[in-house]
Amino acid sequence: MLRLVLARHGQTPANVERILDTVLPGPGLTDLGRLQAEALGKELVADPRGPVTALVSSPARRARETAGLVAPAVGLTPGVVEGTHEVQVGDLEGRNDDDSIARFRATYDAWREGDVAARMxxxxxxxxxxxxxxPALEGLRAEHPDGTVVLISHGAVLRLVAHALVGGIPELGSDDHVDNCGRIVLGADHAGWSLEAWRREAPGGLASTRDATGG
Known part of the structure; x- marks a missing residue:
């Protein structure tokens, strides 16, 4: 059975300023973001369910930096998986005003409720x-049918994908927030995908302020 850990990247300057920053390559990590990434690596190693067998990230700079800081703990060289970058927000790019953030969240909320035709x-x-x-996840599943794969990705996109794969998670209600380096854990077997854990919190108690895309 494949165990897929969808982990959000560490904090970035754009997160601090609530800026909608989605175009590649994007910003790197803050000092707190680097500490979060290192704490994520420690928690992954301490997980009793077994070692990480593959470590990959989106092509965004913040995700690659996070994976690079996780890598020494898990003893793996990180790879990059195309197609796993953040939702592209178009006209909202670079903005942090309340109206723009409200439009982003309203569109994401529509997706979570099943209206995936809604567009940024x-x-x-x-x-x-x-x-x-x-398709990127199915490629990982085909390459790693067993073991634990960690994919470092992004707040909005990993939440959307998790909802889509497991058919929605009513017990979360409207608060499906995932802090920087928080993670969603999915299992995959012949019957399909299932939710194992939805960890909103940053590892090591290193919480970030809620930002525009993380929830």
Whole structure:
């Protein structure tokens, strides 16, 4: 059975300023973000369910930096998986005003409720995101049918994908927040995907302030 850990990247300057920053390569990590990534590595190693067998990230700089800081703890060289970058917000890119953030969240909320045709203004629809992300996950599943794979990705996209794979998670209600280096753990076997854990909190008690894309 495959165990897939979808982990969010560490904190970035854009997260601190609540800036919608989604275009590749994007920003790197803050000092806190680097500490979060190192703490994530320690928690992954301490997990009693077995060692990490593969470590990969989205092509975004913040995800690659996070994976690079996790790598020494798990003893693996990280790879990059195309198609697993953040939702592209189009006309909202670079903005942090309340109206723009409200539009982003309203579109994401529509996706979570099943309306994946809804589109970020000038950017991607939920369907666009799923059409690039889900094949990437199936590729990982084919390459690693067993073991624990850690994918360092992004707040909005990993939440959308998790909801899509397990058919929604009613017990979360409207609060499906995932802090920096928080993680969603999915299992995959012949019957499909299942939710093992939804960890909102940053590892090591290193919490970030809630930002525009993390929830």
């Amino acid at each position: 203004p000038g950017g991607e629809s939920g369907r666009d995101v799923l059409d690039r992300y889900l």
